[in-house]
Amino acid sequence: MILLPASEFTLDELTLAYNQSRIDYLIPMPMNPDRLNEYITLYDVDLHSSRVAVIGETIVGLGMLGRRQDQGWVTRLGVLPEGRRQGIGRAILIDLLHQAAQSDLPEVWLEVIKGNQPALELFRRYDFQQTRELIVARRPPRAVANAAALLAARKIDYLQHDEVIDLHCARRERMNWLNAVDSMRNVRRLAAASVGSDPYDGVPLHQLPHLSGLLVEFHDGSRGWVTYLATTLELKRVSVEVSYGPPDVVTACLLELLHRHHAAQDAVVENIPDDVRWRGFQRAGYFEVFRRIEMVRPAESVSYPSAFSP
Numbered sequence: 482m483i484l485l486p487a488s489e490f491t492l493d494e495l496t497l498a499y500n501q502s503r504i505d506y507l508i509p510m511p512m513n514p515d516r517l518n519e520y521i522t523l524y525d526v527d528l529h530s531s532r533v534a535v536i537g538e539t540i541v542g543l544g545m546l547g548r549r550q551d552q553g554w555v556t557r558l559g560v561l562p563e564g565r566r567q568g569i570g571r572a573i574l575i576d577l578l579h580q581a582a583q584s585d586l587p588e589v590w591l592e593v594i595k596g597n598q599p600a601l602e603l604f605r606r607y608d609f610q611q612t613r614e615l616i617v618a619r620r621p622p623r624a625v626a627n628a629a630a631l632l633a634a635r636k637i638d639y640l641q642h643d644e645v646i647d648l649h650c651a652r653r654e655r656m657n658w659l660n661a662v663d664s665m666r667n668v669r670r671l672a673a674a675s676v677g678s679d680p681y682d683g684v685p686l687h688q689l690p691h692l693s694g695l696l697v698e699f700h701d702g703s704r705g706w707v708t709y710l711a712t713t714l715e716l717k718r719v720s721v722e723v724s725y726g727p728p729d730v731v732t733a734c735l736l737e738l739l740h741r742h743h744a745a746q747d748a749v750v751e752n753i754p755d756d757v758r759w760r761g762f763q764r765a766g767y768f769e770v771f772r773r774i775e776m777v778r779p780a781e782s783v784s785y786p787s788a789f790s791p
């Protein structure tokens with residue numbers, strides 16, 4: 482078995498290998514090459530540091546590494562069912578950790594679906610520690626019959642992409658990789674990713690994907706904002722911040738205002754912490770689809786496992 486940089490493979494090959502490694506996955510999440518390309522762009526995946534495991538001419542597994550500032554992120558790790566329990570997953574993970582160390586990324590993060598025991602065992606063995614549970618939730622389209630949030634709002638500002646980014650930059654809370662400000666900034670690069678050009682090249686500003694938002698002050702002094710990426714059928718990257726006031730009530734009001742404007746779209750929110758704000762999402766009609774466990778391998782985990790030897 483040899484490990485090769487993922488940059489030596491086409492998106493079609495990587496997508497096929499990924500889908501085959503997840504054929505029996507807890508939650509079916511098949512990819513296509515466009516979606517994988519978006520994923521790579523949004524989450525700063527570095528294909529040169531990512532790895533594909535090959536035996537003969539057959540791909541048997543893969544794993545990817547995201548890079549931001551001094552942090553790494555392990556993602557898309559998977560071994561084809563017939564290759565499992567032979568040390569391949571371990572070998573890919575160890576190599577990704579070496580890539581992270583060589584790139585001065587002492588801290589490495591990842592998420593694993595709750596209940597995925599093989600992966601949890603593997604990550605624990607290599608010093609990953611659980612930080613928190615994160616929820617992936619959806620809200621089917623439905624009209625908002627309740628005008629309470631509208632009546633409670635004193636002032637609503639409608640935000641443009643750059644204003645949304647400024648709000649995300651000012652956040653004090655540590656966001657999960659998917660919802661960090663870098664992911665939000667990368668939304669603009671999606672247009673470029675789809676045509677394979679440099680960021681924004683030749684794409685008119687009004688045609689670039691952009692985040693929108695509502696910044697709301699309520700009569701009782703509560704304040705907060707909700708930001709999102711609107712597509713024809715779906716609201717994605719929904720993100721809520723409560724600046725002042727009871728977090729569950731303000732979250733529910735912000736979401737109700739959002740969904741008044743976008744009653745026809747499905748909404749998805751990924752990796753939100755399981756805290757009091759989640760109750761606000763539930764009040765606004767969101768339901769849990771599944772949970773992920775966020776894990777970190779702290780910088781002080783200096784005991785790098787030795788490289789895989791066949």
Ligand SMILES: CC(C)(COP(=O)(O)OP(=O)(O)OC[C@H]1O[C@@H](n2cnc3c(N)ncnc32)[C@H](O)[C@@H]1OP(=O)(O)O)[C@@H](O)C(=O)NCCC(=O)NCCS
Binds near residue numbers: 564565594599
């Ligand atoms: C998780 C996964 C990558 C492990 O790959 P693998 O090649 O089978 O794992 P390895 O043979 O290298 O095992 C390394 C260690 O992981 C743990 N492990 C792997 N499979 C396990 C299982 N079925 N049950 C319990 N522990 C397991 C063990 O600690 C194992 O060490 P050991 O063999 O000394 O006991 C593989 O099961 C997989 O692709 N699953 C589907 C996709 C997936 O879950 N990806 C992770 C998403 S975050």
